[in-house]
Amino acid sequence: MTRWPRVMDAQDIDQSFATADFPWLSPVYDQIFQVALPIPSIKVPKRTHTSPATGLPMDYYEVDIKPLEVQVYPNLGKTRLVGYDGQNPGPTFMMTKGREAVVRFINHADRANSVHLHGSYTRAPFDGWADDTTESGQYKDYYYPNGQSARTLWYHDHAIDHTAGQAGFYILHDPDELKIPGLPQGDFDVPLALAAKRYNPDGSLWDPEANNEETSVFGDVFHVRSYQLYFEPDKTPGTRSAMTVVGSDAGLTAKPVQTTQLDIQQQDHEMMAAFNVTVLADLGYNDTTRFLDPMEPRYRAVDYPASDFTSHTGVFSDSTIDQKLDFFANLDAYAHEADADAALVSYWKTHVAGAPNTLSRSTKSSTTATSSKSSITSTVKTTKSSSSTSTKSTASSSAV
Numbered sequence: 001m002t003r004w005p006r007v008m009d010a011q012d013i014d015q016s017f018a019t020a021d022f023p024w025l026s027p028v029y030d031q032i033f034q035v036a037l038p039i040p041s042i043k044v045p046k047r048t049h050t051s052p053a054t055g056l057p058m059d060y061y062e063v064d065i066k067p068l069e070v071q072v073y074p075n076l077g078k079t080r081l082v083g084y085d086g087q088n089p090g091p092t093f094m095m096t097k098g099r100e101a102v103v104r105f106i107n108h109a110d111r112a113n114s115v116h117l118h119g120s121y122t123r124a125p126f127d128g129w130a131d132d133t134t135e136s137g138q139y140k141d142y143y144y145p146n147g148q149s150a151r152t153l154w155y156h157d158h159a160i161d162h163t164a165g166q167a168g169f170y171i172l173h174d175p176d177e178l179k180i181p182g183l184p185q186g187d188f189d190v191p192l193a194l195a196a197k198r199y200n201p202d203g204s205l206w207d208p209e210a211n212n213e214e215t216s217v218f219g220d221v222f223h224v225r226s227y228q229l230y231f232e233p234d235k236t237p238g239t240r241s242a243m244t245v246v247g248s249d250a251g252l253t254a255k256p257v258q259t260t261q262l263d264i265q266q267q268d269h270e271m272m273a274a275f276n277v278t279v280l281a282d283l284g285y286n287d288t289t290r291f292l293d294p295m296e297p298r299y300r301a302v303d304y305p306a307s308d309f310t311s312h313t314g315v316f317s318d319s320t321i322d323q324k325l326d327f328f329a330n331l332d333a334y335a336h337e338a339d340a341d342a343a344l345v346s347y348w349k350t351h352v353a354g355a356p357n358t359l360s361r362s363t364k365s366s367t368t369a370t371s372s373k374s375s376i377t378s379t380v381k382t383t384k385s386s387s388s389t390s391t392k393s394t395a396s397s398s399a400v
């Protein structure tokens with residue numbers, strides 16, 4: 001049988017690992033090639049406003065988090081998921097480097113929510129801290145820099161105590177990347193989200209709470225997913241086609257890499273590491289707004305009258321939204337992002353593996369600004385000791 005993507009093979013692998021403690025429970029998905037691949041919609045900004053700080057446009061989006069009923073198994077019952085704008089995966093953001101955004105996430109689901117823009121240099125109060133929850137009936141505004149080079153980011157739920165399974169793409173383009181010949185664009189740039197789930201025999205989503213599972217949930221079927229991704233031609237199944245890897249969530253690779261197999265590491269819901277550089281003034285930058293506390297009250301989620309949302313009045317009126325965008329822009333949250341990024345890039349370019357570690361001073365929340373800009377390197381130790389990716393931390397925090 002021709003199989004593409006090789007969903008069944010991934011399940012076969014899972015089944016071979018099944019044990020008495022971890023049995024393979026979901027129904028087998030055998031409707032290969034019978035249902036069109038759902039492609040997430042492209043998110044459109046609701047307003048565009050001129051930043052009073054930079055004079056550049058910044059975009060405002062609204063995302064409504066709400067339940068949806070999905071026919072995952074064509075031959076079984078529907079299941080209930082929760083998704084961004086009622087979609088799962090959520091709508092795809094197509095962003096441009098240098099154009100900041102504020103995304104208002106409105107929670108109409110029955111569980112709390114916290115949104116993490118995975119891989120972005122985002123200040124702590126907008127970075128999806130697990131306790132920084134938005135309850136049902138509240139909204140929270142997330143202020144994003146979009147200052148990094150082109151990369152495929154994703155946004156997902158990070159709230160404490162439960163895994164909601166919500167996720168969507170946030171694709172950052174930049175002019176240099178768009179000039180590279182041969183990269184797929186527009187309708188040919190199709191994001192595929194890989195998510196592990198477990199289903200009941202009737203096709204509904206397996207409920208960890210109803211099954212007394214308090215530690216974690218390991219899915220045994222995957223929405224567009226395999227442990228090792230590879231492609232094979234329709235006419236000669238079993239023959240691996242070459243593919244070209246050009247980037248990751250850390251940006252474009254230094255050069256295209258040809259391969260016939262791509263190993264994919266799952267997001268680990270049990271681990272969260274935060275790299276929080278909250279006080280750029282400590283690093284020699286003139287950072288007038290401090291972002292010490294991801295739970296700082298003025299950035300927290302708020303209640304609102306339901307009619308404001310439905311009739312675009314009050315906090316959902318254009319004038320109030322513009323005021324909120326001005327408020328964010330005047331925080332100078334991302335004013336030094338490019339400088340900090342350049343300092344990190346420079347450090348990693350000149351750092352020799354195995355050389356004595358000159359980064360002995362760890363980042364601390366001193367209240368006195370240091371005088372030397374070169375002390376930016378003090379952030380790197382924190383980053384390096386916690387992650388293999390050097391680009392995870394500068395003007396912000398980032399959680400995995």
Ligand SMILES: [Cu+2]
Binds near residue numbers: 399
């Ligand atoms: Cu994340």
